[in-house]
Amino acid sequence: MSQQPIVLFDSGVGGTSILKELVDLLPYEDFIYLADSKNAPYGEKSPEEIIQLSVKNTDLALSYNAKLIVVACNTATTNAISYLRSHYQLPFIGIEPAIKPAASSSEVKRIGVLATEGTLSSELFKKTSQTYAKDINVKEVVGRGIVEAVEGGWTTDEKFISELSEQLKPFKDSEIDYLVLGCTHYPYIIPQLKILLPEHITIIDSGFAVAKQTKSVLKKNKILNTSRKKGLIRIFTNIENTAHIRNLVPDLENISVTKKEF
The missing domain is CATH 3.40.50.1860 (Rossmann fold)
Structure with missing residues (x-):
């Protein structure tokens, strides 16, 4: 299970700020990032809509065999993470204002x-x-x-x-x-x-604290990737503008950015 990816999702590209902190602290993990830009911003939606979108993203993350999910969105965390934790078995890391x-x-x-x-x-x-x-x-x-x-x-x-x-x-x-x-x-x-x-x-902001918490939970659950091979980073976005994402994370290696319907 330690070889399975960590999956992050956000209402768009903002959570790449969290992704960069995670990659810095956990360079040997594989990451998948789901940029739900088509539905951004979550902050103007109802709690019911936010939960529905978070469930959609979580189900997609599970299809990639996620070992841990980072809800890389403050709005989704504050409105949906309790629901997610009560309906799914794997660990969730949330983002709260510091x-x-x-x-x-x-x-x-x-x-x-x-x-x-x-x-x-x-x-x-x-x-x-x-x-x-x-x-x-x-x-x-x-x-x-x-x-x-x-x-x-x-x-x-x-x-x-x-x-x-x-x-x-x-x-x-x-x-x-x-x-x-x-x-x-x-x-x-x-x-x-x-x-x-x-x-x-x-x-x-909460980026470094989230990365530290993620590492702690991986260790606690004995699912930390202990290999010494740089991890792969896959970013999926549901809009056409993949170049903008690459511009936000120019220093990340082993990265692919792909448009995907979700």
Whole structure:
């Protein structure tokens, strides 16, 4: 079983930010990434729709003989992972906004969370926030058009940057010192965020923590690939723009990108 692949899925290309962290930490694993760009963004869909899409992706992952599934989408995690864990036998790794480290590190006790509407309105997010940030002022902002910009490859366009600047104003007004990125697409706009936000604001995402948790679960279940052969990476997307995905992961080796209906 240790030779079977790890499968990730997301509502598009954003979860490749998680894939890169996983490959860095687990270079001998085989990975399959399912980019459900046709249905992006998940953050604007109902919880029922998100569960349905997550089940579709999970069933496809099982057809590839997945040994572990990474739900590389904050919205899918917060809305569907409990359902997935109760209906399937293999391990699932989810992605949650890094509220805990931000809240514990904040000196001014004010942090920001930039996430999709689907994540911010979920019960899991509310529970996490109440547990780890009950004494912290948490400023929540719904990201608008960010997923679409990352999917379309126009994150450096002047119009997008202007719109992003407007979205960030509540964080500046609240004088936060940590900004949590609550969507796996958002790490791809960190260069823009660093220009638009005050220098003292620390930006954090969940990528490395997810990779560490994945390795821990593989060890615990005795399914870590112990070979010393670089793993293969297969990316499947259900839209035509495969070149954009390659541009996002230029440093990954042994990679193939293929269009597939799912």
